[in-house]
Amino acid sequence: MSRMGEVAVGEAEELETVLEDTDSLAIVCHYQPDPDCLASAYALQWIAARNGVTNTDIFYQGHITHQEIRSFIGIFDISLQEIDDASLESYDIVAFVDHSISGTEVEIPPTVDADVVIDNVEPPGDPDASFVDTRPEYGSTAAILAEYVTNWDDDPPELVASALLFAIHRERLDDVRYPTRLDYRAALDLFPYADIDLIEEVYGSSLTPETLDAVGRAIHHRTMRGSVLVSSIGQTSDSGALPQAAEYLLRLEGIRTVLVMGVVNGDLWLSGRSFDPRIDIGMALNGAFSEFGTAGGHQDRAGGQLSLGIFADTDMDSPVINERLFQIVADRFFRTLALDED
CATH class of the missing domain: 3.10.310.30 (Diaminopimelate Epimerase; Chain A, domain 1)
Known part of the structure; x- marks a missing residue:
């Protein structure tokens, strides 16, 4: 169990409340999603399933051609759908991860509003969502989701923990890309649950x-x-x-x-x-x-x-x-x- 503060615990409980009595959730990634966005969406998908949401899908826009990201998706078995092929209106709840406002990093139909926003960047406007968790003091959105998945009594799945740990390293820690103390703490909390061999396999993805x-x-x-x-x-x-x-x-x-x-x-x-x-x-x-x-x-x-x-x-x-x-x-x-x- 992580060393989460009272605020983070409260937000985890609030998210659980939002997901109560929800049958379907659409998780929308930003354009050409990177590991931070994908791992965060993957973790939110597990959180939703844990709270009884029976139908959860992850959506994206753009082209995913980066070899490392394609390997990441394959190794962690992340299922994605293109937004152009989706009817987001049919979902009970729509969530944005690693972005916050439609029209800035993703385009969704104007009839669809985000109900959940989780991001490590202060939004350019005021998201019209029932649940907003934006923490600019964090270097990665994956570090925020790490606090959620390590908060409950049951351990996070190995694939989810491994995906989040890789994303935090790739986003901030590997090249010392302005990491924060919170990113290091999240990585430490995830480490006992992660499969390091899987993470090394993603790093070993080859160039064409x-x-x-x-x-x-x-x-x-x-x-x-x-x-x-x-x-x-x-x-x-x-x-x-x-x-x-x-x-x-x-x-x-x-x-x-x-x-x-x-x-x-x-x-x-x-x-x-x-x-x-x-x-x-x-x-x-x-x-x-x-x-x-x-x-x-x-x-x-x-x-x-x-x-x-x-x-x-x-x-x-x-x-x-x-x-x-x-x-x-x-x-x-x-x-x-x-x-x-x-």
């Missing part, structure tokens, strides 16, 4: 040859201003290569912020990562590119999918066209961060 080639292109095609790096992988059918390239480039000495661009199926995709506490990469991408499509995310990680605009009918295999597009994106991003060329 195409992803490896894309990372190589990103290494060679880059420009820097100060501690900020912008790179391009060119054309690819693997959108998951962008965040993997961004995470790799963030390891370069002196680099604190990375933006990787690439053309995927006729659209311009972006993936950003930042360790710089002065930069909110989600706000930066939103400010620089949202007028051309969707762009935004969290303080330390974000993404975007934009229209190619005037480049839509051009030959994207042309080095000249690719370089021109790269310069436009890089210059716009640098200007947003007030990094004008000397």
